[in-house]
Amino acid sequence: MxxxxxxxxxxxxxxxxxxxxxxxxxxxxxxxxxxxxxxxxxxxxxxxxxxxxxxxxxxxxxxxxxxxxxxxxxxxxxxxxxxxxxxxxxxxxxxxxxxxxxxxxxTSQNIVWGGIAGCLPVLIGWSAVTDSMSWAPIILFGVMFFWTPPHYWPLSMKVKEDYARVGVPMLPVIASNKVVARQIVIYSWVMVAVSLLLTPLGYTGWFYTVVAVAAGGMWLWEAHGLQNRAKAEVTGTKLKEMRLFHWSITYVSVLFLAIAVDPFLR
Structure with missing residues (x-):
């Protein structure tokens, strides 16, 4: 807004x-x-x-x-x-x-496409102010779309036995940690790339860009760290999958705070 x-x-x-x-x-x-x-x-x-x-x-x-x-x-x-x-x-x-x-x-793609529901609030916030649509909220929709799987899959890795017990085919239930971690890295890179589209299109300035690059870099560091541990077949608490889950919440909070502050620094 x-x-x-x-x-x-x-x-x-x-x-x-x-x-x-x-x-x-x-x-x-x-x-x-x-x-x-x-x-x-x-x-x-x-x-x-x-x-x-x-x-x-x-x-x-x-x-x-x-x-x-x-x-x-x-x-x-x-x-x-x-x-x-x-x-x-x-x-x-x-x-x-x-x-x-x-x-x-x-389907194991449940959270990917089901996550669209969680992307719509950015459109709602924009439309509440303008009663219209624009590329800015669509870009933010994209950020949230690609954020959702790498946000939720680490949690699903942690509690996959729960999902397996009830027959819910979350990706970590039907795929190895290495496969899940690779998907997390792919979605993470796309998410960070999409988040950087706001500035060249003129919606944000230097402050948002700096924050988006720094926060995105931290995210990618954590995502690749999880992938490296998964490749090494680390399991249990040493996999540290919840580090990325917790950082994902911090990331999206920091990113949207930067969006709110940026107009005052341009």
Whole structure:
């Protein structure tokens, strides 16, 4: 939103967009837990979710998820704009239907294409300010698209026994660590390259470029480190796959903070 405004966006608009986004994400997560309640009970990582423990009934969860989806869409439509509303609803439906119901249990590419839902918020933030689209949010969409697999696959490597137990074919379940690490490196290089497109197209300046190069360099260092350990057939805690997972969160936070600060330094 700072990039779209090239400065500080209307704070009321930011607040409404954040509330709408939180409600939409909450609805998507509730519906995801409703659909996945059978396998959540069998996975250590999800065994304490409300439906599994009985804190919330399936019907309550379903109604809550649908209600949040409706409220978030209407909130976006009547207080932000309808382009943002449809993008938000599209993200929710893509996550619930395409990822959770269709891809997750059928293909190792589930997180690649299912991750599109998590890329749409950058489009929503831009459209909230401009009520239109441009190349800048599309580039950021690309960054998030190529960020998602190397962000999630290290975590999947850590808990692959969980996924294997319930028959979810995450890439680390069906492929060796070497194969997964190679894919992580490929996606990482593309992600960093895409992140650098904003400056030559005139959307960002020197500050963002410096941060993107430095943060991207750190990411690539970690990604190649994981690949080297995987090639050496290191396993267990010595694989240190979670280092890249944790850095991925830091990376995307730093990158978007740089995007917000950059307009003030140009």
């Amino acid at each position: 700072f990039l779209a405004e090239q400065g500080v966006p209307n704070l009321k608009l930011v607040l409404l967009t954040c509330i709408g986004g939180y409600l939409s994400a909450g609805g998507a997560n509730a519906l995801n837990m409703y659909i996945d309640r059978d396998i959540d009970a069998l996975m250590d990582r999800t065994s304490q979710r409300p439906l599994v423990t009985g804190m919330v009934s399936p019907v309550e969860c379903l109604v809550f998820g649908i209600a949040l989806a409706i409220v978030s869409t209407l909130l976006f439509g009547f207080t932000v704009n309808w382009l943002s509303a449809w993008l938000s609803l599209g993200a929710l439906l893509f996550y619930v239907v395409v990822y959770t119901m269709i891809l997750k249990r059928r």
